[in-house]
Amino acid sequence: MSKLGLDVAQRQSPIGIAIIFFKNLRIAINILISVVAVSFGMDTSFFGLSIFSIGIIVIAIFLVISFLQYRKFMFYVEGNYFVIEKGLISRDKITVPLERIQTVNIKQNVVQQLLKVVAISIDTAGSDQKEMEISALSRSYATSLQEYLMAQKKKTVEQGEEDDKEDSAILMDSVSFELDIPKGQSLVNLSFKDLLKLGLTENHLRTALLVFAVVNGYVWQYEEYLLKPFEKYIDEQADYWMNEYLILVPLSIVLFLIVSVLISMIQTILKYFNLQFYIDRAGVRLISGLLKRNEIQIPEHKIQILKITTNPLRKLIGLKTLIIKQASSSQTVDKKSITVPGCNDEQEWHITNTLFPESIGDQFTTVRPNNYLLLRMTVWLSLLPSLLLGLLGFVQWEIGLAALLYLPISLFFINKYYSSISLCISPDMISIDTGWVFPTSQNVKLYKLQSVGFKQSIFEKRRGLASLVFYTAAGHLRISNIDERNASTIYNNALYTIESADKGWM
Amino acid sequence: MFSNTVLPLEEIPQIEPTDFQPLEDDYLWLRISSWCLLYLIIGGVATLTVFKSEAAWWMILGPVILLFLFTMFVEIKGFKIKGFSLREKDISFKRGLLFYSMTTIPFNRVQHCEVTQGPLARLFDLASVKVYTAGGSSSDLSIGGLTKERAQNLRDFITKLSAEHE
Numbered sequence: 001m002s003k004l005g006l007d008v009a010q011r012q013s014p015i016g017i018a019i020i021f022f023k024n025l026r027i028a029i030n031i032l033i034s035v036v037a038v039s040f041g042m043d044t045s046f047f048g049l050s051i052f053s054i055g056i057i058v059i060a061i062f063l064v065i066s067f068l069q070y071r072k073f074m075f076y077v078e079g080n081y082f083v084i085e086k087g088l089i090s091r092d093k094i095t096v097p098l099e100r101i102q103t104v105n106i107k108q109n110v111v112q113q114l115l116k117v118v119a120i121s122i123d124t125a126g127s128d129q130k131e132m133e134i135s136a137l138s139r140s141y142a143t144s145l146q147e148y149l150m151a152q153k154k155k156t157v158e159q160g161e162e163d164d165k166e167d168s169a170i171l172m173d174s175v176s177f178e179l180d181i182p183k184g185q186s187l188v189n190l191s192f193k194d195l196l197k198l199g200l201t202e203n204h205l206r207t208a209l210l211v212f213a214v215v216n217g218y219v220w221q222y223e224e225y226l227l228k229p230f231e232k233y234i235d236e237q238a239d240y241w242m243n244e245y246l247i248l249v250p251l252s253i254v255l256f257l258i259v260s261v262l263i264s265m266i267q268t269i270l271k272y273f274n275l276q277f278y279i280d281r282a283g284v285r286l287i288s289g290l291l292k293r294n295e296i297q298i299p300e301h302k303i304q305i306l307k308i309t310t311n312p313l314r315k316l317i318g319l320k321t322l323i324i325k326q327a328s329s330s331q332t333v334d335k336k337s338i339t340v341p342g343c344n345d346e347q348e349w350h351i352t353n354t355l356f357p358e359s360i361g362d363q364f365t366t367v368r369p370n371n372y373l374l375l376r377m378t379v380w381l382s383l384l385p386s387l388l389l390g391l392l393g394f395v396q397w398e399i400g401l402a403a404l405l406y407l408p409i410s411l412f413f414i415n416k417y418y419s420s421i422s423l424c425i426s427p428d429m430i431s432i433d434t435g436w437v438f439p440t441s442q443n444v445k446l447y448k449l450q451s452v453g454f455k456q457s458i459f460e461k462r463r464g465l466a467s468l469v470f471y472t473a474a475g476h477l478r479i480s481n482i483d484e485r486n487a488s489t490i491y492n493n494a495l496y497t498i499e500s501a502d503k504g505w506m
Numbered sequence: 507m508f509s510n511t512v513l514p515l516e517e518i519p520q521i522e523p524t525d526f527q528p529l530e531d532d533y534l535w536l537r538i539s540s541w542c543l544l545y546l547i548i549g550g551v552a553t554l555t556v557f558k559s560e561a562a563w564w565m566i567l568g569p570v571i572l573l574f575l576f577t578m579f580v581e582i583k584g585f586k587i588k589g590f591s592l593r594e595k596d597i598s599f600k601r602g603l604l605f606y607s608m609t610t611i612p613f614n615r616v617q618h619c620e621v622t623q624g625p626l627a628r629l630f631d632l633a634s635v636k637v638y639t640a641g642g643s644s645s646d647l648s649i650g651g652l653t654k655e656r657a658q659n660l661r662d663f664i665t666k667l668s669a670e671h672e
Binding site for chain 2: 327449450451452453454455456457458461469471472473475476488491492493495496498499501505506
């Protein structure tokens with residue numbers, strides 16, 4: 001306490017002014033470009049002032065605002081509460097009970113890295129809480145603040161437990177807040193070569209779509225500036241291009257692919273540079289990133305879902321991606337989860353074994369969806385589209401050819417997909433596998449479930465089938481078209497396990 | 507067939523259809539009147555379109571009427587399926603004629619619980635009990651069609667039981 005001086009109001013490191021300034025500036029520039037420059041043009045002037053001098057005035061104003069914002073931003077501890085006060089015009093006072101603090105993460109973006117400060121963000125239980133972030137602290141201060149908050153939290157919780165002495169031993173065991181995840185030995189380390197491999201085997205299709213969406217959005221927003229100068233050229237060439245589309249289409253596909261692969265590579269390197277992943281019984285911790293170094297830790301008791309996934313390219317080089325999800329609202333679940341790309345079988349086994357010891361000891365029963373699912377998928381996704389394409393083939397023979405091609409390919413994929421679906425259940429956990437091209441396996445401990453759903457459409461009912469939905473605090477798992485008697489047994493069994501669990505889900 | 511290695515299956519409590527209590531009959535009328543209100547608006551717009559356009563009236567109003575009849579059929583036939591079941595350790599709600607769905611929330615996973623009453627429900631003196639979990643909005647329960655008093659009792663009961671697990 002004395003070192004941190006939290007009993008009196010504290011400000012951030014003075015460098016905070018610069019951090020806040022850049023944050024404001026980024027917002028301002030975005031507005032300036034999209035509103036002013038685009039709608040008025042670059043050579044507009046207001047009141048006899050050029051855009052340039054207005055820019056300087058705006059920057060000066062922002063500097064003052066940033067300084068004031070820095071002055072008004074204060075944080076301290078009052079009793080059992082951590083308090084942040086901020087805001088120029090409307091004074092915000094965010095108060096969080098120490099025991100409700102869930103995780104304290106340290107982050108660093110480019111500016112913060114250059115200026116040698118870090119941001120600290122405090123997550124609380126409850127999704128509707130305002131985000132608490134202190135954006136400029138020296139690293140040593142941030143680390144001790146992090147340790148202090150976690151220690152305080154532990155103390156308040158223990159005090160609370162001493163008050164209601166009953167079963168304190170059991171409670172103590174289930175609410176262990178130590179985050180003594182070893183700092184020495186990282187389980188997964190990625191060399192630069194590994195990063196290149198991962199970048200090459202990214203899901204390029206997704207990257208391509210993303211690039212397409214971003215480019216599309218920007219191009220149309222700034223159409224006037226980006227396309228107008230070339231308009232003449234484009235018009236002249238258009239006719240020529242139209243005739244040569246047989247060459248141009250493959251060419252642009254190749255170009256698109258190269259760009260996608262490049263962007264995947266850059267993304268991978270930016271995101272996973274110098275990745276360190278620590279794991280033990282207390283929880284997991286991940287540090288990674290080139291320009292923006294992120295550190296996330298999830299204590300063991302907060303882990304909800306372990307998702308193991310891969311793609312065809314990664315499967316070739318024997319790597320899998322592990323995603324560890326913690327409790328959070330659906331909008332932030334991806335941001336708060338830990339993604340470990342490029343795990344080999346041995347590392348995967350180690351992680352699964354540590355987080356889900358049940359997966360080794362328990363006896364599992366496998367439940368598979370009924371053949372009816374295969375039939376339904378075959379009819380709707382393969383036969384009907386082929387038939388439609390085939391009919392169109394009478395109009396244009398190329399389309400008929402496509403139908404002939406589509407039928408066997410779709411049948412193959414549907415068959416593979418259908419055979420990949422399974423639900424493995426033990427008295428303690430469930431594991432749902434889906435996907436052949438993108439095989440994914442999701443693991444959940446039964447006592448971590450929030451609620452269970454039993455669904456049955458009239459089609460399923462006619463055939464004595466049903467679907468089950470398992471809701472966790474980090475998303476839901478679903479399996480459909482399984483035997484309804486099995487479904488209701490699993491349903492009742494899951495409820496029994498949740499209700500008889502003495503451990504809290506979080 | 508599914509088997510459980512730790513506990514004989516017969517000893518795990520099963521949710522039986524007979525456990526479920528039906529909702530107030532007035533709730534059906536509430537549902538019907540809110541659908542009627544909606545279809546009045548749609549019908550009004552459709553009628554206006556009939557006057558404005560060249561198409562025959564049945565081409566525009568026909569689908570609306572068919573859809574209305576279908577909605578009424580599903581609502582009336584499906585009303586008997588709606589119901590909730592209160593057990594010692596959990597609460598369940600079931601509904602759905604075409605897409606049957608039953609959700610159970612154990613009391614040790616309830617985040618909070620509240621009684622809500624819309625403007626139309628106030629006319630019928632009915633209220634809903636909403637049970638929230640940390641599993642997101644799709645896992646929450648909303649039990650409509652309870653009298654205000656019954657809803658408040660149910661909420662107090664759930665709140666009391668879930669507080670024991672804090």
